[in-house]
Amino acid sequence: MHFFIRIVMTIIVALAAGVFWNSGPGAFAHPHVFIEERVKFEFDTKGLAGIRMIWTFDDMFSTMVAEDFDKNKNKALEPEEVADVKKGMFDNLVHYGYYAFVKIDAKPFEVKYVSDFKARLNKGILTYEFLIPCHVTAASQPKVVTLTSYDPDYYCALFFAEDTPTIISGDTAVEVSATIRKDMETSYYFGMVNPWQQRVSFRLKQ
Numbered sequence: 001m002h003f004f005i006r007i008v009m010t011i012i013v014a015l016a017a018g019v020f021w022n023s024g025p026g027a028f029a030h031p032h033v034f035i036e037e038r039v040k041f042e043f044d045t046k047g048l049a050g051i052r053m054i055w056t057f058d059d060m061f062s063t064m065v066a067e068d069f070d071k072n073k074n075k076a077l078e079p080e081e082v083a084d085v086k087k088g089m090f091d092n093l094v095h096y097g098y099y100a101f102v103k104i105d106a107k108p109f110e111v112k113y114v115s116d117f118k119a120r121l122n123k124g125i126l127t128y129e130f131l132i133p134c135h136v137t138a139a140s141q142p143k144v145v146t147l148t149s150y151d152p153d154y155y156c157a158l159f160f161a162e163d164t165p166t167i168i169s170g171d172t173a174v175e176v177s178a179t180i181r182k183d184m185e186t187s188y189y190f191g192m193v194n195p196w197q198q199r200v201s202f203r204l205k206q
Contacts (some may be wrong), residue, residue, distance in 0.1 A: 030189065031157040034058040037149055038161050041178070041200050042131075043170035047138035048145060048202065052116075053100065055128040056161075062126035065089060070121065077119050085119045090128065099158055101148040101186070104136055138174045142203045148183045150195035160196055168200075176202040 040052035057065075069085050070077060077085065093099065094113065102109040111132055118129040136143050149158045160166075166178045183197035 030154040031151070033061045033156040035156055035158045036161050037158050038165055038167060039147060039149075039198055040167040040169055041145075041176070043168070043174055043176070043202070045171050045173060046135070047143070047174065048134060048136040048200075049170065051100070051102070051132040051134050051145075051147060053098070053114075053128070053130055053132065053149075055158075057126040057128075059125070062121070062124055065126050066121055066124065075121060075124065077121055082117075082119045086117050090117065090119075090130075096151065096153075098130070098132070099149055099151050099156065100132055101150070102132070102134060103146045104134075105144055109134060138202055138204045140204055140206070142201045144199065144201045146183075146197055146199045148186055148195050148197040150186075150188060150193075152188045154189040154193065158195070160198070166198055166200075173205060174202045175205050176200060 034057070036056040038054040038056075040054065041048060042050045042052055065085065066075070069081050069088070071081060072078070097111045098114055100111045102111060114130045114132050116129075116131040120127050120129075134145070136145060149160075151158065160180055165180060168176050168178065178198065178200045180196060180198055182194050184194055186197075187194050
């Protein structure tokens with residue numbers, strides 16, 4: 001099964017490359033991995049403490065990771081297997097900011113590291129979960145944090161889940177409002193795609 005999947009993926013990539021070189025960049029068959037994203041904004045007594053990302057992958061990518069890393073074939077990921085997934089399939093994303101482009105009051109916040117990485121298989125579907133430490137102290141005036149999620153190379157397509165894309169958790173000393181909108185100031189893939197953005201505004205309760 002694993003060998004068959006590899007052959008299919010090789011054919012798909014080869015065909016995509018042929019289309020690209022013969023028809024120009026607009027025809028290149030992107031993306032190859034699809035990620036459904038939920039975002040949990042975690043608050044403590046001081047304000048925003050971090051942004052927890054929850055990624056659910058498509059069937060094909062989930063199957064490939066399970067074939068490579070579920071060594072005992074029990075359809076679950078043991079702690080040592082999760083460590084291997086992190087090293088082999090996640091850590092390199094540090095070079096891409098983990099596809100998370102954050103701004104605090106319109107000023108870029110560089111995502112240099114994450115913590116609390118988890119990976120699990122549920123009925124064959126792979127999910128990652130990890131925390132972006134991002135401390136923003138609440139004040140009487142609103143603070144605004146935005147998160148735009150995308151892969152500039154468009155190898156991965158990230159989209160917010162239709163149900164509960166935004167989760168607010170933690171301390172109740174702040175008033176929070178959250179919205180999702182297209183980020184029209186950002187584009188990629190030859191300027192043809194605008195990513196979606198989560199916007200969270202919060203302040204101390206009056």
